[in-house]
Amino acid sequence: MSIRLRVNGTEHELDVDPEMPLLWALRDVLTLTGTKYGCGQALCGACVVHIDGAAVRSCVTPVRRAEGREVMTIEGLSPDGSHPLQKAWVDLAVPQCGFCQAGQIMTAAALLAKKPKPTDAEIDQSLAGNLCRCGTYTRIRSAVKKAAGLPNE
Amino acid sequence: MSAPTMQDLRIRLSRRSVLEGLGLVAAGLGLEVVLPSRAYAGPMPTSLPEVPTEGLRANVFVHVAPDGLVTIVCHRSEMGQGVRSSLPVLIADELGADMAHVKVVQGDGDEAYGDQNTDGSSSVRKIFDDLRYAGATARTMLVAVAAKRWKVSPAECEARDHAVFHKGTQRVLKFGELATDAAKLKVPEKQAVTLRPRSELKHLGKELPLLDGPDIVTGRAVFGADVKLPGMLTAVIARPPVAGGKVARYDATKALAVPGVRKVVELPAATKPFLFQPLGGLAVVADNTWAAMRGRAVLDVTWEGGDNATYDSEAYREQLLAVISKPGNVVRNVGDAEAALAKAATRVQATYNTPHLAHAPMEPPTAVARVEHGTCEVWAPTQDPQTARSEVAKAVGLDPSKVMLHVTLLGGGFGRKSKPDYVVEAALVAKAVGAPVRVQWTREDDVRHDYYHSTSAQRLEAGLDASGKVVAWHQRIAFPPIGSTFADATFAGAGEMGQGIVDLPLAIPAIRMENCEARAHTRIGWLRSVANIYHAFAVQSFIDELAHAKGADPRDTLLEVMGPSRIVTLKELGVAKVPNYGQSLDEHPVDTTRLRRVIERVTGLARWDERKQQGRALGLAAHRSFLTYVAVVVSVVKDANDHIRVDEAWIVADAGTIVNMERVRAQMEGAVVFGLSLGLYGAITMKDGATVESNFRDYRLARIAETPKKIHVDIIPSDGRPGGIGEPGVPPVAPALANAVFALTGTRVRELPLVKSVKV
Numbered sequence: 001m002s003i004r005l006r007v008n009g010t011e012h013e014l015d016v017d018p019e020m021p022l023l024w025a026l027r028d029v030l031t032l033t034g035t036k037y038g039c040g041q042a043l044c045g046a047c048v049v050h051i052d053g054a055a056v057r058s059c060v061t062p063v064r065r066a067e068g069r070e071v072m073t074i075e076g077l078s079p080d081g082s083h084p085l086q087k088a089w090v091d092l093a094v095p096q097c098g099f100c101q102a103g104q105i106m107t108a109a110a111l112l113a114k115k116p117k118p119t120d121a122e123i124d125q126s127l128a129g130n131l132c133r134c135g136t137y138t139r140i141r142s143a144v145k146k147a148a149g150l151p152n153e
Numbered sequence: 154m155s156a157p158t159m160q161d162l163r164i165r166l167s168r169r170s171v172l173e174g175l176g177l178v179a180a181g182l183g184l185e186v187v188l189p190s191r192a193y194a195g196p197m198p199t200s201l202p203e204v205p206t207e208g209l210r211a212n213v214f215v216h217v218a219p220d221g222l223v224t225i226v227c228h229r230s231e232m233g234q235g236v237r238s239s240l241p242v243l244i245a246d247e248l249g250a251d252m253a254h255v256k257v258v259q260g261d262g263d264e265a266y267g268d269q270n271t272d273g274s275s276s277v278r279k280i281f282d283d284l285r286y287a288g289a290t291a292r293t294m295l296v297a298v299a300a301k302r303w304k305v306s307p308a309e310c311e312a313r314d315h316a317v318f319h320k321g322t323q324r325v326l327k328f329g330e331l332a333t334d335a336a337k338l339k340v341p342e343k344q345a346v347t348l349r350p351r352s353e354l355k356h357l358g359k360e361l362p363l364l365d366g367p368d369i370v371t372g373r374a375v376f377g378a379d380v381k382l383p384g385m386l387t388a389v390i391a392r393p394p395v396a397g398g399k400v401a402r403y404d405a406t407k408a409l410a411v412p413g414v415r416k417v418v419e420l421p422a423a424t425k426p427f428l429f430q431p432l433g434g435l436a437v438v439a440d441n442t443w444a445a446m447r448g449r450a451v452l453d454v455t456w457e458g459g460d461n462a463t464y465d466s467e468a469y470r471e472q473l474l475a476v477i478s479k480p481g482n483v484v485r486n487v488g489d490a491e492a493a494l495a496k497a498a499t500r501v502q503a504t505y506n507t508p509h510l511a512h513a514p515m516e517p518p519t520a521v522a523r524v525e526h527g528t529c530e531v532w533a534p535t536q537d538p539q540t541a542r543s544e545v546a547k548a549v550g551l552d553p554s555k556v557m558l559h560v561t562l563l564g565g566g567f568g569r570k571s572k573p574d575y576v577v578e579a580a581l582v583a584k585a586v587g588a589p590v591r592v593q594w595t596r597e598d599d600v601r602h603d604y605y606h607s608t609s610a611q612r613l614e615a616g617l618d619a620s621g622k623v624v625a626w627h628q629r630i631a632f633p634p635i636g637s638t639f640a641d642a643t644f645a646g647a648g649e650m651g652q653g654i655v656d657l658p659l660a661i662p663a664i665r666m667e668n669c670e671a672r673a674h675t676r677i678g679w680l681r682s683v684a685n686i687y688h689a690f691a692v693q694s695f696i697d698e699l700a701h702a703k704g705a706d707p708r709d710t711l712l713e714v715m716g717p718s719r720i721v722t723l724k725e726l727g728v729a730k731v732p733n734y735g736q737s738l739d740e741h742p743v744d745t746t747r748l749r750r751v752i753e754r755v756t757g758l759a760r761w762d763e764r765k766q767q768g769r770a771l772g773l774a775a776h777r778s779f780l781t782y783v784a785v786v787v788s789v790v791k792d793a794n795d796h797i798r799v800d801e802a803w804i805v806a807d808a809g810t811i812v813n814m815e816r817v818r819a820q821m822e823g824a825v826v827f828g829l830s831l832g833l834y835g836a837i838t839m840k841d842g843a844t845v846e847s848n849f850r851d852y853r854l855a856r857i858a859e860t861p862k863k864i865h866v867d868i869i870p871s872d873g874r875p876g877g878i879g880e881p882g883v884p885p886v887a888p889a890l891a892n893a894v895f896a897l898t899g900t901r902v903r904e905l906p907l908v909k910s911v912k913v
Contacts, residue, residue, distance in 0.1 A: 017412065017413075017443065017444075020441075020443040021443060024441060024442045024443040027378075027442070028387070028441040028442055028443070029441070031381060032372075033372070033375075033376075033378070033379035033381075034371070034372015034373070035372070036376070036378075036515070036516070036564070037378065037442075037517070037593070038515050038516070038517070038596065039596040039848055039849055040446075040595055040596055040597075040848075041596070041848055041849075041850070043596075043848055043849040043850055044515065044596075044849055046515060073372065074370075074371065074372035075371065075372045075373075077371075078371075080371075081367055081370055081371045085370075086370040086371065089366070089369075089370045090363070090366045090367055090370055093362075093363045093366060093815055093816075093819065095233075095363065095365070095366060095369045095370070096233030096234070096235070096819060096820075096823055097231075097232050097233030097514070097515065097516070097562070097563060097564050097565045097566075098233070098365060098369035098374055098376075098562065098564070099376060099514075099515040099516045099564025099565060100515045100564075101369050101370060102369075102370075102372050105370060120862075123857075124857050124858040125858070127857045128856055128857060128858055129856075130856075130857070131515065131849060131854055131856060132515070132826075132857075133513060133514055133515045133565050133567070133827075133830075133854060134233045134515075134565060134823045134826075134827075135822060135823035135824070135825065135826025135827055135830075135855070135860070136819070136822070136823065137826060137855075137856075137857040137860040138822060138860060138861070138862075138863070138864050139819075139822070140857065141857070
């Protein structure tokens with residue numbers, strides 16, 4: 001069965017098991033490897049992408065759910081790494097190993113799209129599902145605020 | 154790409170010279186040396202840059218091309234500690250290169266680089282000067298050519314900004330203009346190379362840019378699972394639930410019926426000692442990851458448990474408590490602790506327990522391998538590329554020279570990825586199916602088949618005299634040792650006892666420490682800061698208990714027990730030697746001046762003396778590990794639901810000379826969170842020999858809301874010899890947390906994780 005979806009603005013027709021999680025369709029079929037596998041159970045957030053602007057966990061989202069919809073991955077967030085979050089992430093040297101950061105950034109991007117000036121509690125709440133084993137959380141908070149143009153007291 | 158064999162790329166240099174460290178330079182072989190690396194520099198490691206043949210190759214680390222491009226190899230693995238952003242800059246500074254014209258490439262697994270094992274917080278502390286010589290040697294050669302062209306003495310020339318300058322006349326020759334002639338020179342002996350004065354290393358100790366930052370935030374960075382080869386298949390492996398178990402019987406019919414599944418391959422069962430062997434089991438090989446996972450889910454398999462099948466970590470906890478109720482091997486003795494305890498006015502005794510832990514790097518183990526034409530090529534996120542390479546060679550029956558091991562970025566390591574069992578799996582499966590294969594561990598695989606951090610029990614007893622002075626210290630320690638993974642060891646090894654036991658400064662006239670027997674029933678491995686975790690937890694908690702027993706301030710008691718400023722001698726320690734993390738005690742003594750300084754500094758920053766007026770509950774701990782001194786203060790509060798929350802933390806480190814201040818600060822921030830994860834939640838339990846936990850639902854890690862609002866990092870300025878960075882921040886965190894919880898609630902937590910006994 002073939003599934004039509006748009007990924008980062010490009011139309012694709014995939015001949016895959018419709019139950020295949022979107023994560024594996026992106027990684028294995030479309031070779032968009034910026035989206036990461038971390039847990040497979042929506043527990044860590046490494047696989048977060050946007051479907052029609054909403055943050056979803058692609059590891060538990062069957063690819064059929066993206067049928068006819070617009071998927072955005074970290075590769076599509078900006079053409080050149082110029083999204084305010086990407087710039088803030090680099091400026092504050094947020095990443096350590098970097099493996100979780102695409103998911104962190106995509107989650108934060110969905111938050112800022114909805115709430116351009118989030119409170120500290122909203123940042124924590126929004127990113128509660130994104131684990132970072134290296135422990136970069138304090139810098140993640142600062143970078144979200146920086147991207148939002150908020151003071152980091 | 155057409156994969157050349159490693160043989161084509163081998164460098165002509167003797168093994169002996171490699172074993173002498175950078176002896177390859179001294180041996181004068183440098184000019185014939187080809188960079189052994191075909192490592193990836195850019196997005197896809199499958200399109201590797203060709204090794205340049207022109208220009209100056211002073212040694213395996215540095216190449217200067219005629220067009221001016223300087224290529225520097227990072228031979229250590231990047232797992233978040235920032236090694237790729239740090240070591241190449243140190244080499245470039247010695248050379249006088251401008252980082253804008255430097256390309257950093259990742260070194261393959263090759264003995265030509267010397268020790269590549271990215272473990273033990275060793276990448277700066279053990280090779281700081283060696284790497285400087287690598288840059289300085291190339292500089293010396295470029296300067297020699299310039300001096301000759303100008304007919305002046307090399308002493309009149311200086312290398313900076315990617316060029317050589319004649320000081321008197323300000324004539325300039327760019328590095329690129331000198332490279333071809335420099336390549337014709339004999340590589341100078343080490344004695345003929347002079348390191349720059351520290352003041353000329355212009356980036357040393359500065360906040361350096363994060364090399365891979367732009368690739369990481371755009372999704373271009375290549376981790377292990379991101380490598381894709383033409384015709385590559387994916388394997389997911391069903392491993393025996395019990396370490397040392399094996400397949401009794403299986404039926405692959407249903408698995409093979411899953412669309413996309415190609416083959417089911419039985420792997421050889423592991424035998425003791427486990428070493429770096431894969432655990433065996435059944436590999437389900439498929440066109441994609443999803444098909445492989447689905448195939449594994451319907452695999453019909455019956456396991457045989459083997460002799461670890463009765464392991465129960467709860468029952469084992471009781472066994473360890475029984476073990477420490479009896480004497481063990483004395484590893485440290487000063488005075489007569491028994492007599493001193495008998496005479497003491499007050500005796501304080503406490504027992505501490507810690508559980509197994511899993512590493513749980515965000516990137517689960519994974520590796521890609523291709524075995525063809527009598528060669529094997531591997532891409533792996535590995536901390537120890539040379540061991541991975543030799544283990545692969547052994548497993549697939551090839552000479553190591555026929556195995557190429559490319560190192561990708563690691564999505565976290567923490568010690569897990571220095572055990573290459575998962576890399577060997579990829580090679581075995583690739584060989585069995587005759588196609589390139591990626592082995593992908595699921596999170597459940599990672600949590601259930603780790604080389605676990607050991608579980609421990611310790612009994613501490615101290616005697617106080619009538620004035621409250623600590624006059625006796627008696628400590629018994631039991632945990633299944635790492636040695637059990639490599640031989641039939643049942644006592645902790647010298648290395649483990651060297652992590653906060655035999656090297657622990659104590660200004661106490663009578664000390665006895667005993668190492669008690671404990672047999673392992675699962676794979677034991679090292680995890681970020683290793684045995685320091687439980688040793689520091691027990692010691693630093695106990696000193697806090699002593700403070701309360703005598704009604705004194707915990708900081709004052711800690712300073713009193715560690716003692717006055719001094720270099721602590723072996724005689725005072727009461728031991729014949731200390732492992733000292735593989736480095737000399739003369740160069741890296743146990744120095745209480747440094748320990749006292751971090752304690753005084755961290756308590757100053759946290760306003761320790763005002764905590765009662767401010768109504769704050771603070772806990773303190775300090776520990777020397779990997780030759781670095783760290784003190785931590787943790788502040789805890791109760792939230793509206795009566796749960797304990799960590800709201801602020803301070804960490805102060807004296808790590809000697811710092812290469813990259815920015816990444817050092819990042820490592821200390823991360824160490825606090827890592828320490829909080831294990832202090833608050835971390836526990837692996839085993840039942841019937843198998844791991845009970847399976848994923849982040851039950852193997853809990855600290856999340857953003859559970860992280861303090863502020864983690865204050867302070868690094869003591871120093872030009873001393875560099876210590877470790879990646880690990881030493883971890884050990885003081887859990888005891889500081891437990892001490893803070895006591896300050897807040899009056900509940901003394903002697904067993905990790907805290908979630909077992911208090912509401913967190």
